[in-house]
Amino acid sequence: MPELPEVEVVRTGLAEHVLERTIESVEVLHPRAIRRHVPGADDFSGRLRGARFTEASRRGKYLWLATDTGEAVLGHLGMSGQLLLQPEDAEDEAHLRVRVRFTDGGPQLRFVDQRTFGGLSVEELVDGLPAPITHIAPDPLGQDFAAAAVVTAMRGKRTELKRALLDQSLVSGIGNIYADEALWRARLHWSRPTERLTARQVNTVLEEVIAVMRDALHVGGTSFDSLYVNVNGESGYFERSLSVYGREGEHCARCTTVIRREPFMNRSSYFCPRCQSRPRKRKLG
DNA sequence: CCTGCCGCCTGCGCGC
């Protein structure tokens, strides 16, 4: 469940269910799930055994659980990852990758990931951030988000607007869905060159990113299928509120023009060709 | 330095 609102739903669930619990054992069932943990599975399990989770945090699409040993389990859900709380006797999921048992004998924490693009690792905290994600920019729902600085940085890039929105080192947490939704709300075409946008236009699209993510968060995030669920396996309801994403051939809610899909970075961009007019080619010089 | 493209994985739905 990869974009910010879905990851935040998971973080909230973890905060409710795993804090102040002590780890009895950690079982790695698929080595690829901990490939970012360089010292390997035994080290991963060994570092966590006996530790207690103290805090559940998130930046963009990364989340981490700090422990009383001063380290943290860093997680990314990739395209298909789930963190679930399951009773001891619940059958193993088909794509169960990592299992955490607690000394209290309560529900296990399970990392389930069909495509294994996601993963877990144990990391040192550097100024409160796991070391591998210091390059990830603050996300739009965070306290430390500075819109003016992001506007300046984006306008300094020579790329297309949607590429900039997906660039996690500029602003984090945005993925394909919320990029398309924010662009539609801001009435901007995905391929607008960033260096020709006004500060006001970039500000608008960032404000719409915040608005659409807040809306999604209020209904538990976006779920297209059973892969995208909270820690209790429940789906969010934002899918029904999407204005353009996945709606090729349907009518724009603002102007009734037919929504289009275009190939973009080996996936898709959805947009209203009338509300979001394509940038004109401009002569060089 | 910057930008853009590729590979990593599995499963599902569609058209033939």
Added chain:
DNA sequence: TGCGCGCAGGCGGCAG
């Protein structure tokens, strides 16, 4: 019915 293909919400690494 079966098969091949395109598609899927992401990222790091690397080439140019």
